[in-house]
Amino acid sequence: MQLNSTEDSRPNGVAIATNGEHNGFSRRLTDEEFDRYSRQMIVPGMGREAQLRLINSKVLIIGGGGLGCPAAQYVAGAGVGTIGIIDGDVVEPSNLHRQVGHATSRIGMKKVDSLITHLRDLNPLPTYTPYTYPISPENAADIISQYDLVLDCTDNPATRYLISDVCVLLCKPLVSAASIQKSGQLIVLNCPPTPQGKVDKKYPPCYRCCFRKPPPANTQLSCGEAGIMGPVVGLMGVAQAGEAIKILASALHLPSSIPSNPEDDPHNLIQPTLLIYSYDLTAAPGPFTFRALKMAPRKKNCFACGENSPQTLTLEGVKSGNPNYIQFCGIQTPKIVLPEQDRITASAYHAARQNGQLQNHILLDTREKEHFSFGSIDGAVNVPFGKLLMKAATIKRHGGDAEEILPVEISEDQKDVPPIFVVCRRGLDSQEAVEKLKELGVDRGGKRKIVDIIGGMKAWKEEVDPSFPFI
Amino acid sequence: MTTPKPPPGHFTILYFASATSFTAKNVESLPAPLSLKKLFDVLEERYKGIKDSVLDHSLVTINLAYVDIPEEGEEDVIIKEGDEVAIIPPVSSG
């Protein structure tokens, strides 16, 4: 990732000077601009013209969270002239370990307003445009069309496909990053921006060219469910700002920066790269685990940007609900619902324990061990859901004693087979676990009851123990 | 994650994001050579359900470069001894 340095080494066809005369590219910098941006302007490859290009640029940051906060700080600090930020959420205490543009004093405020407060304090010169509602198929094109470059700092697949599609249709470069738990990804898409349907040479890919379809809905996790390390998402957001500044300063956001002959392009413009960062909490410090992966160029058969895409994807279509992004990415619906006799409410389970009906039983808690470490019901044994599924699959394939899946010793001839209760975080995994255990015959042909605690530890906190530390 | 050299007759396979959670591994060695067309079946054999939950929407790289999984009738790619394959599911959160 090198800066395309001087005017002369820019690929053919970029007409900065002529383009610029009308837009204030030839003006002098004000004293305030000069003071503020001097340290970056003297970096080789920057200079006055690159700074003026930043000042004359408009950047849209979609999402004011873990990626958007660090990205916005550096975009604003660098002096990008117009910065739009779109997000419908409000600041919550659980955001603050990573969303560095917010503050304890602004909990409850709209994220967009909170972040702009922070950015104005950092640099009052840019124009900040707030959009305090989420991006949607109805509003996406109207908003994106007003900007030169887009940063995707959102948190769900449906929005990622929407943003990429609209950027293809409007010919905007897209800097896309994502992060969860201990992994981060970054890729620059549709840059230099290329008209939809052009496939006669090598052109940059869109999000769909890289990720053809979204993960199944039941495997999609949010940071709220799976957790996220602050520095991992922060690093990705900062890298997004870095790519955005590079693109704008070198005028690569202009459609005319497509090299006329990609084969002898000295800047590797059509060599899209996916940056992967994995951060291993259990490893020794270093070696640093960045990987730069060479991605393929635009795909001929891509739904959004390929050969026949003008027939499959249009601005009018997107606005009127075609494609249907929510359907494409699957709707989050609770999966299985077990029959009533296999389920018990948290309060009924508690009552049965209290009045002595349930002396001898096994309580399995299928949450991750980190969740379990904050607290559990007395006597619960931790069998993380993923491990349980793995063990179940192994037993199914290679045979073996199904009851080894249980963390407790039970003799074969024990007459009184203690029932099993299963609890998880919110009551979905536990149902699947009950099904799996029965499938393996752990219920001994119906002699043993295996019961799901409805609503998981969340229900336990609501119905039984309000002081329980649920996260 | 450090990437160990695979033993003779093997290639290295790296798992990222949800592929790591599914396999409970960052890295392992598998016997080489292997046809890319057969890679998903070999993994499904080891990790039941991984095809639907992870592989179908992941991208695959060999030696740090993206590869298309060949479809029926398309020319196959052979994963060779010493290659580094990576399974990279999309990450959506932020």
Ligand SMILES: [Zn+2]
């Ligand atoms: Zn595409």
